[in-house]
Amino acid sequence: MEERASWFLSPASAVRIALVVFVLAWIFGPYELRSAVPVLLVFLIALGLELNFLVSALRSTPSPRPDRKPQDVDRDRYGYDHESDDLVLVRRGGEEVWVAYSGESAEELEKLLAELDSAPEEAGEPGAATGVRPHGSDPFHTRAVELEPRRPAAPVRRFLVGLGVIGLLGLTVWFVESRTGWDSLDTDTRIEATERFSDEASLVVEKPVTIYCDEGGDFVGAVQHADGLAEVGGDHAYLTPEICLDLYRLAFEDEVRGSQTGRALAVLAHEAWHLRGVSDEGATECYALQSGVETGRRLGLSEGRARQLMRQQLAENALRAQGSFEYRVPPQCRDGGRLDLDLGSTRFP
Numbered sequence: 393m394e395e396r397a398s399w400f401l402s403p404a405s406a407v408r409i410a411l412v413v414f415v416l417a418w419i420f421g422p423y424e425l426r427s428a429v430p431v432l433l434v435f436l437i438a439l440g441l442e443l444n445f446l447v448s449a450l451r452s453t454p455s456p457r458p459d460r461k462p463q464d465v466d467r468d469r470y471g472y473d474h475e476s477d478d479l480v481l482v483r484r485g486g487e488e489v490w491v492a493y494s495g496e497s498a499e500e501l502e503k504l505l506a507e508l509d510s511a512p513e514e515a516g517e518p519g520a521a522t523g524v525r526p527h528g529s530d531p532f533h534t535r536a537v538e539l540e541p542r543r544p545a546a547p548v549r550r551f552l553v554g555l556g557v558i559g560l561l562g563l564t565v566w567f568v569e570s571r572t573g574w575d576s577l578d579t580d581t582r583i584e585a586t587e588r589f590s591d592e593a594s595l596v597v598e599k600p601v602t603i604y605c606d607e608g609g610d611f612v613g614a615v616q617h618a619d620g621l622a623e624v625g626g627d628h629a630y631l632t633p634e635i636c637l638d639l640y641r642l643a644f645e646d647e648v649r650g651s652q653t654g655r656a657l658a659v660l661a662h663e664a665w666h667l668r669g670v671s672d673e674g675a676t677e678c679y680a681l682q683s684g685v686e687t688g689r690r691l692g693l694s695e696g697r698a699r700q701l702m703r704q705q706l707a708e709n710a711l712r713a714q715g716s717f718e719y720r721v722p723p724q725c726r727d728g729g730r731l732d733l734d735l736g737s738t739r740f741p
């Protein structure tokens with residue numbers, strides 16, 4: 393039973409394994425996971441759990457120490473005094489010996505050991521004269537207490553291990569993002585890309601506007617629950633670095649990542665329609681999916697591919713808007729409906 397129980401994970405170990413698995417999935421998994429769950433929030437939750445484990449362990453009452461003293465009949469048989477409280481295993485050089493311990497100090501134990509070296513042993517019972525026996529001669533050694541230097545508290549050690557795991561995973565995320573994310577691009581490239589995004593948004597707004605990639609996370613991101621932000625009727629908007637990176641891949645590297653690319657186009661067009669003066673989120677999203685076709689075509693997609701991506705975004709809108717009902721496109725967002733920007737065409741969006 394003890395061997396079987398050793399296979400069960402402690403809560404702290406289970407949390408660390410789950411954290412490692414999630415971070416790896418966050419790094420290498422789908423874009424939807426990265427956009428839905430901020431990895432910083434996951435690290436904060438993990439840190440909170442580690443602190444909870446530490447506090448709980450420090451506050452817990454230690455289990456009572458079992459009585460390891462030999463019984464009176466055993467003391468009579470093996471020559472120990474009745475007033476002796478315990479047997480202690482002491483390592484001395486390369487030898488291990490048992491000492492009849494009654495609360496002596498470390499200096500007094502050393503004196504007993506010195507007497508063992510100098511005093512002759514009585515026949516039949518090695519060490520009986522001094523109350524000290526070589527390890528292996530006492531049948532109670534499996535129940536003895538071993539004197540060792542005090543070790544750091546186990547809960548603190550486990551907490552430090554948890555901090556190390558969190559720190560290592562945080563460095564891993566930073567390293568991957570700095571080599572593959574928006575921050576991996578040099579400054580001139582980022583400036584050129586945002587100017588291109590601004591030009592595309594200006595065509596939708598029909599006036600000059602500026603698009604910023606919010607690298608500091610001050611306006612948009614997982615904490616704000618938004619991939620983009622724009623003041624209605626304003627002249628500038630903010631996009632997350634992830635959206636900017638997907639737009640850059642399309643415009644500068646001809647790289648299409650399916651729904652991820654479609655989402656980036658829809659966000660850019662969505663914020664552009666806010667700058668144009670539309671405040672209703674559902675109507676703004678409907679207009680954005682239609683404008684996203686032309687925006688995608690100018691950034692390098694074929695018209696057919698651009699329409700496919702926007703139709704996919706329209707189909708996913710109901711799922712994505714479950715947590716934010718105001719972003720769900722209204723029933724009029726259809727071919728020939730009130731929000732159709734091209735009534736003369738049967739293709740929608």
